[in-house]
Amino acid sequence: MSLSNPRSRVLRADWFDWRSSATRDFIALFGGVVLASILAHVYELGPRLFQLGRGYADSALDAIVFMMFVAFFLSVALTIFSVRRYRDLARETKARTIAEAEARDLARHDPLTGLPNRRLFDEKLDACLGLAGDTHQVAVLMLGLRGFKRIKDAHGHAAGDKALCEFANRLADVLRTDGVLARIGGDEFGIVMPDITSLEDPTNLARRIVASAGGTFAIETGSAELGVGIGIAIAPIDGVNLNELVRGAERALYRAQGDGRSCVRFFEPEMDMHVERRIEIERELRSAITADIIEPHYQPFVSLKSNCIIGFEALARWENRTFGHIPPDLFIPIAEETGLINALGNQLLRRACFDANTWPEMFTLAFNISPIQLRDPALGQRILSILGQTGFSPSRLEIEITESAFVEKTGVAKTVMDELRQAGVRIALDDFGTGYATLSQLLSFRLDKIKIDRSFVSHLDDSTDSQVIVRAILGIANGFGLTATAEGVEDAGQLAYLVANGCAEGQGSLFSDAVPAAGIPALLSREPGRTAVEEMRQDVKS
Template identity: 45%
Template sequence: MKLSKIVANRQSWVLGGLFCVTLGASYALSLWHPLEHMPHSGISHTLAEFLFSFAVCFTVAGFAAMAWQYAYMRRQFSKQRRAHREAMELAQHDALTGLPNRRKFEEVFPAMTSSIKVGHYRGIMMLDVDGFKPINDVYGHAFGDNLLKSFAERLAAAVGPDGLVARLGGDEFAIVTPELADKSEAAGIARRILTKIQESFELGARKVSVGTGIGITIFPDDGYSATELLRRADIALYRAKTSGRSSFRFFEVDMDASILHRTLLEQRLRAAIKKNEVQAHYQPILDLTNQTIVGFEALARWNDRDFGQVAPKQFIPIAEDCGIITDLTEHLLRAACKVAKTWPDHMCLNFNISPVQLQDTTLPLKVISILSETGLAPDRLVLEITETSLLKNPMSAKTILEQLTAARISIALDDFGTGHSSLSYLRDFPIQKVKIDKSFTLKMNEDKESAAIVEAILILADGLNIDVVAEGIEQPEILQKLNSQGCHYGQGFLFGAAKSAEGITTLLQNELPDNETVPEGAQPSSDISPLFSDQKKTAI
């Protein structure tokens, strides 16, 4: 109840008590003088004493009523003030972890920075929980909440009482460090945080490990307001996460320009997808025994009017991060299937699937729908996945791949031998083909270890009855060596770079020239980067 209502509801009681006091006191005083001079015997004296006593009691009752109402209102005022304080605490603190929220962070930040000594600093850090969403999805929200509480406790212990830890929302946290005599001390605090977070979290019967990235800004060097320092710390956090798991980065001025460039690129990419400006080009895959084309790999190409030819390793990660990879993939797959439908029936279409999409349980339905729409036979489509894409949720990935295989779509394991290579993938997942990464193929002549790895993959695949495609074939000597070791399929500059759909039509209408090779001394360009770049594949 509001204070005004409390006062209004009790006003009649207060006025009534005041009336009783005034009336009773006045009447008692009016009886006092006559009572003194009245004889002590007789009915008149007795009646006067009774009336005087009644007036005194009436006055006392009035005082009592006023005192009780005063005490009541005071209790209500105290209760209201306490409730207001509690409401303010709830409004400024996170209900799950008990940490200050963004509002409280921005409120106390000026006081924390205005009190520091001249020549001293405070560090502002942004961080989040690596891999939190998969953990939340697999183990449930209750487990995820307990993980966040434990994560928050470790942060508070690492920062200490002279700093501030706040939860901004979701799995995002912000930190104001204790006062620093030297800016490098912020790095020490960041390392201490990373060390604590890297220890396993034991929650009930389960034990999980998570990482975190940390972006750091320095007050006053990088800004004065909490909003600006948090924004720049968030930019540094993004750089830290691209550098690798569990690392930290200080904000640098050129990061602002980089983020602006990325933001503009994202806006242009969204528009380009809507306008169908991102096109599929096709690199031939050959049967190495007779050097005849058996299929093509679809590769994304985007030529922006201002940015020019944008490499896939630039725009594919952006599409994945901002959630438009599904739209891009469906557009490219639909276009590629329409083009592949015009090829001879024995030729297959290889198409890369993003690790993000391999977690989408509706992927098989989407692919089958596109095949039905374009008329391309399912057994002519080969979907390429990476080893790292199987790590996030192996059981879900296995179910999706089995559904695709049941629809007669082939699965190829791309970049085999890099990243988190495991022979168990070939045993546990429905893999029909493996592609040897070009980093091994290119070095076969001068690097014995690379040559040995290629040979081992070929022997293993032969024993498992799995087809092998060697990527990055650029020299006739490499082709000859692969042929002698039993590698049946390959692709690379030696046979041609990726071409547009029109260029492929012309190529198929003519015989592939025997002398179509890359000029001597030429280096691979971004033009033959796969749809989902090596850099992004490794990072995921």
């Protein structure tokens, strides 16, 4: 059974609603006609009574007077009707005009912060660019918050919204009166400075913005910190139209966000080349994942006690026909930003498990997990599913996570890690000492291993501070009952210090660089007495 049109029901309800203007006008018109008819009948009855009393009447004159009387009252009724309709139409037109103005205003403003949105920002910028010239320059600043997603993930959307509003208020406080501030979308803001005299104007504003964002932001559950990246483009130097100028500022912002927590960068022409290359790499990366051509190479772990290889770490390697060798620190962040990291991680782990099945069973496989992957509650099940598909034992797998996992939705990461540990998978903390890990977090995550970052190991020969830090990390590992692995071991002096201070495992070019799966048999065929550890011990004895 079909339902009637809701709009027709509303119209019918309005017609019979005595409060509606149409109903009131109809009543007024109908009442006027009825009144005219009654008076007409009264007038017609009067002469008849008069004729009976007086004995005469002029019927023709009565008819003329009657018609004039009816016409008079009809004209009065129609006049009233017309006046009321005019007043109602005037009120409706005014209300419609106000509603349209409010709609236009809402369509050009952000509902959360009340700031202009991207649409109004573009309109204002376009108007300012129409006046730009050699003596009239316009600056565009694009701002991106750092740490906003962490606040939203850890404390919820309400806390994120509150931080955004507070940041917007701080921006408004430092912006000069002729500037235009807009929320472009998400955690990105835009500023137009319509008339600058030199580059010092946007530079000084950017410094004030960085300073204003440097303090803590109050949220329901306490306080949080944010950083801000700022990209700046100048018209007509960096562009003469809206698209060119905004693109330049956004590319400068992209560079600023990659350089540190709170950085300011002006647009430079080579940034276009950098961004275009990144876009091409992203396109190639998608094709590479589809074709499954990114492969794992393997770098050995060496026991510093037994002088033997005890396992391998899988490291992604990509040879591209256009760009040649693309390092992981370039394409892994792109995979994380574009949402490709899960597909890439699954492919690499599956291939690594198949390769590791050909090794002696005492060898372990270490595999890196991105903090982005750890946000997915289904990650543990996917890893265990791959182990089941490949027949690789969970007890031989070692998952490496970074310290940033402790502040990236910790509850989800901990649940995933606990699920894997219950299945027998070991958990290692990579690059220890460079992030945010606390001793309590080391306990709560129930780790099996910590890896000393190569930045400390590489300076063991010439830095007392690095020696103290490495010795302290080894003490923490022993205190918590964790295995310690030193990354980036490159010479005998570093190795000697690590052995003397009780480091359990080493990894680095001194032992071997990463090799493809086909190169592992040759690596394992080395004479046990010729390992780097044994050679170092012989040198010490001699």
